[in-house]
Amino acid sequence: MTDLGHVRSLGRIVAAARELWPYYLGITLAAVVVAGTSLLTPFIISAATDEVVAQAQGHGRGLQTLVWLAVGVLAAELCNSVFTNVGGYLGDCMAVRLRSILSSRYFAKMLSLPQRYFDSQLTGTVINRLQRSITETTQFLQMFSNGFFPMVITLVATLVITASYSWVISLLLVIIYPVFAWLTALTSKRWLKLEQEKNHQLDIAGGRFAEAIGQIRVVKSFVQELRELRGFNDRYVTTTQLTSTQSRWWHTMDVARRAALNVVFFGIYLIIFLDTAQGRYSIGVMVLLIQLVGMAKQPVQSMSFYVDASQRAIAGSRSYFEAMEETPEPHTSITMDDALSFARDERRGEVALRDEASRPWPVVPGAPMIALDHVDFGYGDDEDVLHGITFDVAEGEHIALVGESGGGKTTLVNLLLGLYRPRGGTIAIQGTDIMTTPTTALRQETGVVFQDAALFSGTIRENIAYGRPDATDEQIEAVARRANVHQFVDKLADGYDTEIGERGIKLSGGQRQRIAVARAMLKDAPILVLDEATSALDSRSERLVQAGLRDLMNERTSVIIAHRLSTISSVDRIITLRDGRVDEIGSPAELATSGGIYAELLALQASASKADRKRLKEFEIRG
Secondary structure, eight states: OOOHHHHHHHHHHHHHHHGHHHHHHHHHHHHHHHHHHHHHHHHHHHHHHHHHHHHTTTTTOOOHHHHHHHHHHHHHHHHHHHHHHHHHHHHHHHHHHHHHHHHHHHHHHHSSHHHHHTTOOOOHHHHHHHHHHHHHHHHHHHHIIIIHHHHHHHHHHHHHHHHHOHHHHHHHHHHHHHHHHHHHHHHHHHHHHHHHHEEEEEEEHHHHHHHHHHHHHHHHHHHOOHHHHHHHHHHHHHHHHHHHHHHHHHHHHHHHHHHHHHHHHHHHHHHHHHHHTTTTOOHHHHHHHHHHHHHHHHHHHHHHHHHHHHHHHHHHHHHHHHHHSSOOOOOOOHHHHOOOOOOOOOSHHHHHHHHHOOOOOOOOTTOOOOOEEEEEETTTTSSSSSEEEEEEEEETOEEEEEOOOTTHHHHHHHHHHSSSOOOOEEETTTEEEGSSSOHHOOOOOEEEOOOSSSOOBHHEEEHHHHOTTOOHHHHHHHHHHHOOOHHHTTTTTTTGGOOOOOOTTTTHHHHHHHHHHHHHHHHSSSSEEETTTTTHHHHHHHHHHHHHHHHHHTTTTTEEOOOOHHTTTTTSSEEEEETTTTEEEOHHHHTTSSSSHHHHHHHHHHHOOHHHHHHHHHHOOOO
């Protein structure tokens, strides 16, 4: 991205928060007052200086004049202090509102992206980008709004006033800025490249940190604490080395910038001193010019700080906008308008999402509940893992997907949920192609229990009601009883209000899985997908939950991925997958004698030999 492109990205951020114009206007007006009072003070001091000289020579206007001039300085300084802080207050409020808007838009974007985006991203990296990019950008804009506007107004006024006394001094002051900008441009290109490399290292370190903390039990059980720490520190060592190179380059160039400024200001002060000595200026005018030059000098000296902060913001905004430019999944139900409405604390986005989710699925009379027609699929640029998958599932029918690891069973489930788009062929629900309808409506039709129970921090009640936040306590308890959750919840001190920790870490694997089953029961969708839903349960819990699942599956179209005979023996049909292709389709009785995958699975489960048990495990790894 070019330097112009980086600057444009800052403009895009400001444009994204154009609704904050009242803050911008208030900050600008405060800046005008601050600049005016800042400029008024040198004139009062100049007048006081001439009055002091006059009184020392015996022809002044009296001490009362000096008192009123001192009062004038006090009034100007007090007014300056008040409006400086008014502008600072507005800048602080604007910055936090801007952070809210940018963060909401980023989160909305992440929620709208297809699953394939997250397949290639570390969760910690996604989070670190939010924290780093938006923090650096909003901090710069806050500093910019609080200090830059008063500085520019003061500078312009200073140049105009100085020109009325000496065009030569004003011209020298004007020359300073293009010289400084040119030297800064020489610095920036290399500085930005190093900053981007640093951000890359920090994002990787942040991603790994989140990943290791999220799986701390694995890290500890394999005694890999030092390895994780070493890898984490290596990223920061690289960052330190890059910072050393970057800082050395920046400060070397800053010496050149400041040296150029020192030469120019030497010429300005020399002119003022010589002209005053030759009687062209009074002592008061000399004091005025020195103060005005000092006011013009301050922005130049501050420019390094502004440029440094802006470069960080520009580099940070680059990764932010790279993420924001990602293509959302087709027919996504969440938009940037939703993010803005939530950032304003409005409910329009919430209503829109609820209306989208409640919209009835378009039904073609007589069509099967699920129909796959020559579906091909592969991840990213890899080869296809599914080839010409074709089968139908009637309304209310129960089917099981059986196959070895990598056979494509879970991939099929992901396609049914619209998490990925097929490369070829079509997937239809009740006769409607799922690629032509909003994903929210599609997923509202499907209840799913994954092999890995994915819970959220919060209470047991909140996790069960995740798909139906408006569910009553009675409804929650009813499904909890059916899924064998109520039995252990009733023994907890806080009951359904028990906090379960991140991803349900305070619960056992079986308890987490039963809550996930209850969550799917409460959603009450017409299509049910069970992806090894009972694999984490002990035999007793499995029997209890299976009873609830049979009740839930009654008159519902169900797709089951499982290997235990107790789970798949009662389905209407079994579809076996081999190497990403449909191998056999038939009832459990038909496939039991066909010699295919299901028949092999039956034989392996009936066998007690060590070799057969090892072979059985190949089936029990989710495909």
